[in-house]
Amino acid sequence: MEYNELRLVRQALKAGSMAMISPLRKQRDLDRKEKTYQDLLDAAIEAFGDKGYHGSLISDIVARAGVGQGTFYRHFNDKRELFDAIMDRFGRMLLGEFDVMTTHLPGNAEQYRKASRDALLAMAALVEKNRKLVLVLLREAPTVDREFEQRLNELFDQFASLAAFYLDYAVSQGFARPCNTGIVAQAIVGMALRHITKWLQNDPKALDIDELITELVDFAFFGFGA
Amino acid sequence: MEYNELRLVRQALKAGSMAMISPLRKQRDLDRKEKTYQDLLDAAIEAFGDKGYHGSLISDIVARAGVGQGTFYRHFNDKRELFDAIMDRFGRMLLGEFDVMTTHLPGNAEQYRKASRDALLAMAALVEKNRKLVLVLLREAPTVDREFEQRLNELFDQFASLAAFYLDYAVSQGFARPCNTGIVAQAIVGMALRHITKWLQNDPKALDIDELITELVDFAFFGFGA
Amino acid sequence: MEYNELRLVRQALKAGSMAMISPLRKQRDLDRKEKTYQDLLDAAIEAFGDKGYHGSLISDIVARAGVGQGTFYRHFNDKRELFDAIMDRFGRMLLGEFDVMTTHLPGNAEQYRKASRDALLAMAALVEKNRKLVLVLLREAPTVDREFEQRLNELFDQFASLAAFYLDYAVSQGFARPCNTGIVAQAIVGMALRHITKWLQNDPKALDIDELITELVDFAFFGFGA
Amino acid sequence: MEYNELRLVRQALKAGSMAMISPLRKQRDLDRKEKTYQDLLDAAIEAFGDKGYHGSLISDIVARAGVGQGTFYRHFNDKRELFDAIMDRFGRMLLGEFDVMTTHLPGNAEQYRKASRDALLAMAALVEKNRKLVLVLLREAPTVDREFEQRLNELFDQFASLAAFYLDYAVSQGFARPCNTGIVAQAIVGMALRHITKWLQNDPKALDIDELITELVDFAFFGFGA
DNA sequence: AATGAATGAGTATTCATTCAT
DNA sequence: GATGAATGAATACTCATTCAT
Numbered sequence: 001m002e003y004n005e006l007r008l009v010r011q012a013l014k015a016g017s018m019a020m021i022s023p024l025r026k027q028r029d030l031d032r033k034e035k036t037y038q039d040l041l042d043a044a045i046e047a048f049g050d051k052g053y054h055g056s057l058i059s060d061i062v063a064r065a066g067v068g069q070g071t072f073y074r075h076f077n078d079k080r081e082l083f084d085a086i087m088d089r090f091g092r093m094l095l096g097e098f099d100v101m102t103t104h105l106p107g108n109a110e111q112y113r114k115a116s117r118d119a120l121l122a123m124a125a126l127v128e129k130n131r132k133l134v135l136v137l138l139r140e141a142p143t144v145d146r147e148f149e150q151r152l153n154e155l156f157d158q159f160a161s162l163a164a165f166y167l168d169y170a171v172s173q174g175f176a177r178p179c180n181t182g183i184v185a186q187a188i189v190g191m192a193l194r195h196i197t198k199w200l201q202n203d204p205k206a207l208d209i210d211e212l213i214t215e216l217v218d219f220a221f222f223g224f225g226a
Numbered sequence: 227m228e229y230n231e232l233r234l235v236r237q238a239l240k241a242g243s244m245a246m247i248s249p250l251r252k253q254r255d256l257d258r259k260e261k262t263y264q265d266l267l268d269a270a271i272e273a274f275g276d277k278g279y280h281g282s283l284i285s286d287i288v289a290r291a292g293v294g295q296g297t298f299y300r301h302f303n304d305k306r307e308l309f310d311a312i313m314d315r316f317g318r319m320l321l322g323e324f325d326v327m328t329t330h331l332p333g334n335a336e337q338y339r340k341a342s343r344d345a346l347l348a349m350a351a352l353v354e355k356n357r358k359l360v361l362v363l364l365r366e367a368p369t370v371d372r373e374f375e376q377r378l379n380e381l382f383d384q385f386a387s388l389a390a391f392y393l394d395y396a397v398s399q400g401f402a403r404p405c406n407t408g409i410v411a412q413a414i415v416g417m418a419l420r421h422i423t424k425w426l427q428n429d430p431k432a433l434d435i436d437e438l439i440t441e442l443v444d445f446a447f448f449g450f451g452a
Numbered sequence: 453m454e455y456n457e458l459r460l461v462r463q464a465l466k467a468g469s470m471a472m473i474s475p476l477r478k479q480r481d482l483d484r485k486e487k488t489y490q491d492l493l494d495a496a497i498e499a500f501g502d503k504g505y506h507g508s509l510i511s512d513i514v515a516r517a518g519v520g521q522g523t524f525y526r527h528f529n530d531k532r533e534l535f536d537a538i539m540d541r542f543g544r545m546l547l548g549e550f551d552v553m554t555t556h557l558p559g560n561a562e563q564y565r566k567a568s569r570d571a572l573l574a575m576a577a578l579v580e581k582n583r584k585l586v587l588v589l590l591r592e593a594p595t596v597d598r599e600f601e602q603r604l605n606e607l608f609d610q611f612a613s614l615a616a617f618y619l620d621y622a623v624s625q626g627f628a629r630p631c632n633t634g635i636v637a638q639a640i641v642g643m644a645l646r647h648i649t650k651w652l653q654n655d656p657k658a659l660d661i662d663e664l665i666t667e668l669v670d671f672a673f674f675g676f677g678a
Numbered sequence: 679m680e681y682n683e684l685r686l687v688r689q690a691l692k693a694g695s696m697a698m699i700s701p702l703r704k705q706r707d708l709d710r711k712e713k714t715y716q717d718l719l720d721a722a723i724e725a726f727g728d729k730g731y732h733g734s735l736i737s738d739i740v741a742r743a744g745v746g747q748g749t750f751y752r753h754f755n756d757k758r759e760l761f762d763a764i765m766d767r768f769g770r771m772l773l774g775e776f777d778v779m780t781t782h783l784p785g786n787a788e789q790y791r792k793a794s795r796d797a798l799l800a801m802a803a804l805v806e807k808n809r810k811l812v813l814v815l816l817r818e819a820p821t822v823d824r825e826f827e828q829r830l831n832e833l834f835d836q837f838a839s840l841a842a843f844y845l846d847y848a849v850s851q852g853f854a855r856p857c858n859t860g861i862v863a864q865a866i867v868g869m870a871l872r873h874i875t876k877w878l879q880n881d882p883k884a885l886d887i888d889e890l891i892t893e894l895v896d897f898a899f900f901g902f903g904a
Numbered sequence: 905a906a907t908g909a910a911t912g913a914g915t916a917t918t919c920a921t922t923c924a925t
Numbered sequence: 926g927a928t929g930a931a932t933g934a935a936t937a938c939t940c941a942t943t944c945a946t
Contacts, residue, residue, distance in 0.1 A: 022928095025925055029929065036930080052369050054280035058916065068932040073917065109451060139375075142365045143278050149365070153427065156420075167450060176450045183441040184450055186424060187417040194382075194416025195409075201379065215409040223449035224393060224410055225335060226403050255905065262906085284941060294907035299942070474907095477946055481908065488909080504821050506732040510937065520911040525938065561903060591827075594817045595730050601817070605879065608872075619902060628902045635893040636902055638876060639869035646834075646868025647861075653831065667861040675901035676845060676854045676862055677787060711926070736920060746928035751921070 037075050039065040041089060044082050049132035053083060053140040083144050087151060090133060094155075097126055105166075109175040112166070113217050120192070120213045127196055135200045138193070156193070160185040188220060263301050265291040267315060270308050275358035279309060279366040309370055313377065316359060320381075323352055331392075335401040338392070339443050346418070346439045353422055354430065361426045364419070382419070386411040414446060489527050491517040493541060496534050501584035505535060505592040535596050539603060542585060546607075549578055557618075561627040564618070565669050572644070572665045579648055587652045590645070608645070612637040640672060715753050717743040719767060722760050727810040731761060731818040761822055765829065768811060775804055783844075787853040790844070791895050798870070798891045805874055806882065813878045816871070834871070838863040866898060 043065035047056040058079060062072050076082045106112040127134050142149040164185035170176030195216070199207055269291035273282040284305060288298050302308045332338040353360050368375040390411035396402035421442070425433055495517035499508040510531060514524050528534045558564040579586050594601040616637035622628030647668070651659055721743035725734035736757060740750050754760045784790040805812050820827040842863035848854030873894070877885055 022925085025928075028925075033930065054369060057914090069916090069934095070918080070932050071930080073919095074930070074932095078916080139368045143280060143369045149427075153424075170450070175452050177448060177452050179445065179450055180437070180441045181450075183421075183438060184445050186420050187442060187445055190416040190418070190420025191413040192416070193420060194412050198379075198412060201375075211406070212409060215406045216413060219405065219410050219413055219449065221449045221451040222403060223445065223447045224396070224402050224405060224407075225447035226401050259905070283939090295909090295941095296907050296943080297905080300905065304941075474946080477907075480946075485909065506821060509935090521913095521937090522911050522939080523909080525940095526909070526911095530937085591820045595732060595821045601879075605876075622902070627904050629900060629904050631897065631902055632889070632893045633902075635873075635890060636897050638872050639894060639897055642868040642870070642872025643865040644868070646864050646871060650831075650864060653827075663858070664861060667858045668865060671857065671862050671865055671901065673901045673903035674855060675897065675899045676848070676857055676859075677899035678853050678855050714927085735918090747920095747930090748922080748928050749926080752926065756920075 033075075036065075036067055036071060037085075039067065040072065040075055040082065041086055045086060045133050045136055048083075048086075048136040048140055053079070053136070053144055080145060083140075083148065086133070087137065087141070087148065090130075090137065091155075093130075094126075097122065105169055107173075109170075109221070112170055112175065113221060115166075116217050116220070117213050120216065121209075123192070124209050124213070127200070131200060134196070138197060138200070156189050159192075160189045163188050191216060191220070259301075262291070262293055262297060265293065266298065266301055266308065267312055271312060271359050271362055274309075274312075274362040274366055279305070279362070279370050306371060309366075309374065312359070313363065313367070313374065316356070316363065317381075319356075320352075323348065331395055333399075335396075335447070338396055338401065339447060341392075342443045342446070343439050346442065347435070349418070350435050350439070353425070357426060357430065360422070364423060364426070382415050385418075386415045389414050417442060417446070485527075488517075488519055488523060489537075491519065492524065492527055492534065493538055497538060497585050497588055500535075500538075500588040500592055505531070505588070505596050532597060535592075535600065538585070539589065539593070539600065542582075542589065543607075545582075546578075549574065557621055559625075561622075561673070564622055564627065565673060567618075568669050568672070569665050572668070573661075575644070576661050576665070579652070583652060586648070590649060590652070608641050611644075612641045615640050643668060643672070711753075714743070714745055714749060717745065718750065718753055718760065719764055723764060723811050723814060726761075726764075726814040726818055731757070731814070731822050758823060761818075761826065764811070765815065765819070765826065768808070768815065769833075771808075772804075775800065783847055785851075787848075787899070790848055790853065791899060793844075794895045794898070795891050798894070799887075801870070802887050802891070805877070809878060809882065812874070816875060816878070834867050837870075838867045841866050869894060869898070 040061065044056070044061050046064055047060045050056075051060065056079070058072055059069060061079075061082070062069050072082075076085065104111075104115070106115050137152065141152040160182075164181045167176055167179075167181040167185060171178050171181065195212060266287065270282070270287050272290055273286045276282075277286065282305075284298055285295060287305075287308070288295050302311070330341070332341045363378065367378040386408075390407045393402055393405075393407040393411060397404050397407065421438060492513065496508070496513050498516055499512045502508075503512065508531070510524055511521060513531075513534070514521050524534075528537065556563075556567070558567050589604065593604040612634070616633045619628055619631075619633040619637060623630050623633065647664060718739065722734070722739045724742055725738045728734075729738065734757075736750050737747060739757075739760070740747050754763070782793070784793045815830065819830040838860075842859045845854055845857075845859040845863060849856050849859065873890060
């Protein structure tokens with residue numbers, strides 16, 4: 001942005017000769033700005049959840065965030081950019097969560113099933129904590145933009161890759177049946193997505209998460225065949 | 227010139243003479259109207275596929291259909307109503323397709339797997355024939371309207387119910403493992419949806435549909451466990 | 453424009469099979485559109501004259517033209533494009549005017565002065581008839597856009613070139629003093645511009661145009677030296 | 679850190695103790711203010727030159743000046759007032775320059791021509807030194823405000839009056855031809871303005887200023903007639 | 905029945921201005 | 926005195942909808 005370049009150059013030239021702004025003030029300004037920014041993201045998630053991305057007006061969002069209309073444009077160029085920021089923040093959060101999951105490769109089928117259950121539980125907790133956000137991403141991202149649809153898919157593919165990696169390992173260790181692990185991994189992602197979607201659309205309480213996970217893990221391991 | 231004929235008829239009507247319009251003319255008008263109607267639906271599917279429901283303007287749609295702006299409003303009250311018509315037409319087509327699938331209950335596991343493969347093949351053929359339409363429905367319906375989201379879900383639930391019915395039967399016959407068939411059925415729908423979505427977003431040729439279906443059916447029957 | 457391309461293609465494909473619009477209707481529509489277009493140009497000249505280009509709002513212009521706000525955008529993408537259209541129309545008018553001035557090369561000094569006076573008179577009449585337009589172009593064009601400033605200058609340069617051509621000829625015929633005709637020609641254009649500007653800014657009646665022209669021509673021929 | 683000193687002083691004042699600010703500090707503050715003021719004027723000239731008066735935002739100007747947005751309003755109430763200040767500064771500079779030109783009335787034609795050349799040379803030097811400023815004034819002043827347009831015209835008229843005065847004198851002395859000196863004087867101003875404008879818009883180097891002035895003075899004295 | 909120019913309510917966007925620090 | 930984040934009134938622009946033909 002031309003404006004900022006110019007600013008910085010000039011300011012550098014003048015440094016020392018002019019009144020300096022207190023670092024205290026500067027920090028407070030930064031904090032205020034960051035607060036406003038986060039408020040806008042949160043307000044947008046609420047708004048998108050209620051009225052959808054396309055149905056949410058800038059005026060809805062700023063009203064929810066309790067800031068002025070113009071403030072929006074100090075932080076984003078348009079609604080799309082805000083959605084971008086939401087996805088980014090979510091992505092960073094995901095990374096943060098899954099960093100923690102240290103990757104012990106399971107030594108046998110039982111450990112594998114345990115690990116699967118744990119991973120699904122962690123995922124469920126994440127979704128539970130971010131119901132509206134997840135709902136918005138799943139529902140709206142594909143219609144905001146071809147690029148967002150792509151990004152969402154890449155996310156799913158990453159999960160699928162992870163699953164495929166574990167599957168390949170299990171096959172090599174002999175406690176999984178040889179199969180096209182790529183296809184199976186995507187199928188597993190699909191299973192999860194379908195249940196997440198149903199869960200988000202219905203009453204969150206009307207669900208025994210432990211039973212659900214156990215059933216899914218059993219289904220994935222044993223199939224439904226007798 | 228056709229137009230002038232029309233004009234004369236009008237003038238006669240206006241004059242209060244209540245002249246009969248020839249049945250031939252009436253039929254031609256009706257045909258023309260129906261043709262325009264279908265053109266609009268097709269144009270809309272194209273437009274929604276390219277720019278999304280929210281990104282498609284009435285002007286886009288009529289331009290693609292090759293009709294005037296005002297013509298749109300002789301057929302629909304608004305864009306939502308047009309989407310409604312698209313879903314209806316698709317629903318009728320689905321019914322038509324699945325009417326044919328007579329419900330022979332499979333007598334053993336092998337028949338079950340055969341029936342599953344056949345059903346998936348039929349589904350795949352349907353999707354193949356209506357790529358853009360299916361893509362639009364999957365992608366856009368949830369954001370058009372709460373009601374459409376609901377309708378789409380009911381469709382998925384119907385597929386799940388059907389699957390659950392067969393599962394319950396198989397369990398009762400002893401060639402399926404006792405399990406929460408509701409959960410498993412939804413999982414199966416999810417598997418299918420995930421692969422349909424990936425298929426639609428990528429090159430249609432880059433897919434061996436037979437292998438895919440075989441893998442999925444095997445996975446559902448046997449799981450990935452060794 | 454994608455829209456129109458599509459339209460035309462589709463329409464071509466359907467031609468004959470669909471209801472044709474009466475050529476009468478089509479012509480009336482075109483006429484109406486052209487009328488609206490010209491109204492907008494005229495209204496804009498008035499508005500720019502009164503409040504300047506930058507001070508005139510789209511709402512001012514459409515109000516003066518007596519059309520709706522949206523109508524503006526059916527004809528122009530923005531205010532700049534409208535100014536463009538105004539300049540174009542003026543350019544075409546200029547061409548039309550000066551087409552008529554057949555180029556008799558003057559045979560002697562007296563003919564030369566006569567021709568000069570006539571040209572200036574024609575110019576004065578043109579300015580008189582388009583006071584506001586000329587005022588707007590001279591005053592606003594340089595600040596609308598670098599491109600318009602350039603265009604205006606090219607116009608002046610064209611006049612200067614014409615003048616230089618006659619000067620060169622006169623020099624070659626011996627009834628003009630050898631000089632840098634390029635510089636002199638631009639000076640002549642400047643003289644004219646200065647007087648046009650003053651004329652436009654003051655009361656139009658407070659000016660004896662014949663005297664003015666005679667003085668200027670004498671000055672250009674003889675200089676002020678005794 | 680200078681800032682903290684300042685803060686302490688403030689606090690003391692607030693506390694009601696009405697401590698004297700050291701005259702040194704007072705002077706330093708004044709100098710800083712004056713520096714900022716001049717920086718803003720210079721930045722504005724640059725900005726107006728690049729983007730025009732109407733195209734330059736307050737934010738552009740403060741960015742170029744390297745000061746904060748709020749600082750602008752400690753010096754001016756709005757952009758117009760800043761333009762005013764620019765014109766004032768220019769006016770004072772003009773006065774300063776022309777003060778020096780003592781008014782020796784030329785005794786004969788040759789002295790007259792010499793004086794004319796000298797005046798034009800001085801003018802050219804002034805323009806050369808203030809290219810952007812002059813360009814801005816010529817281009818923008820007429821569209822900033824009716825008042826500025828008027829002021830600019832008065833400036834031109836002053837030049838014209840001066841020229842007319844010398845002309846009248848020359849006529850009375852017999853080395854200028856009797857003519858409508860008002861009209862001729864304005865024409866001379868126009869000649870100058872046209873060439874200044876062209877000069878400013880093109881490469882400054884691509885001009886032999888001495889030749890230009892000689893040609894113009896010759897033209898004004900002798901006309902182009904043989 | 906079809907048309908497309910015109911419309912204006914609805915919305916996004918800009919930018920001069922304020923004000924707490 | 927200087928600052929820059931926040932503001933919202935002013936304005937540009939969009940696009941579904943109407944209507945005369």
